[in-house]
Amino acid sequence: MNARTTPQKTFLGTPRxxxxxxxxxxxxxxxxxxxLVVSLISTxxxxxxxxxFxxxxxxxxxxxxxxxxxxxLLVLPIVRRLTAALVESG
Incomplete structure (x- = not known):
């Protein structure tokens, strides 16, 4: 079996x-x-x-x-466009 037919496993041992x-x-x-972090700190x-607690x-x-x-999910496409407008392309 080659690598293309064998699914790679994640760090938890489940298929990717x-x-x-x-x-x-x-x-x-x-x-x-x-x-998790923000609610912990604010609480x-x-x-x-x-x-x-x-x-x-x-x-x-x-x-x-x-x-x-x-x-x-709603704002990520907007943030990607704003980032592209602010950062030089590599």
């Missing part, structure tokens, strides 16, 4: 997602990571390290991700 889904996978991962700043933070994270992911 086809390249046509990159436009959804990238904003998905970006929104998950960014909302910790607002409440401090209180009892029940983890549950409150996870609720805030879930809500912020529900807003962030579709927003990224």
């Amino acid at each position: 997602i086809p390249a046509r889904y990159a436009g959804i996978v990238m904003p998905l991962l970006l929104s998950l990571l960014m909302t 910790l700043r607002a409440l401090g390290p209180i009892d029940g 983890l549950g409150t933070w996870l609720g805030a994270w879930g809500l912020s991700w529900l807003v962030a992911f579709p927003t990224l």
Whole structure:
């Protein structure tokens, strides 16, 4: 069997997602990571390290991700065009 018929595995051992889904996978991962960090910092700043912090933070994270992911899907093409207008082509 050659490399073209054997799917490459990811770091988790699962098959790689086809390249046509990159436009959804990238904003998905970006929104998950960014909302994780931002909601953690803002929840910790607002409440401090209180009892029940983890549950409150996870609720805030879930809500912020529900807003962030579709927003990224909508604005990413605009951001790409603005970036192309501001940065020299290589």
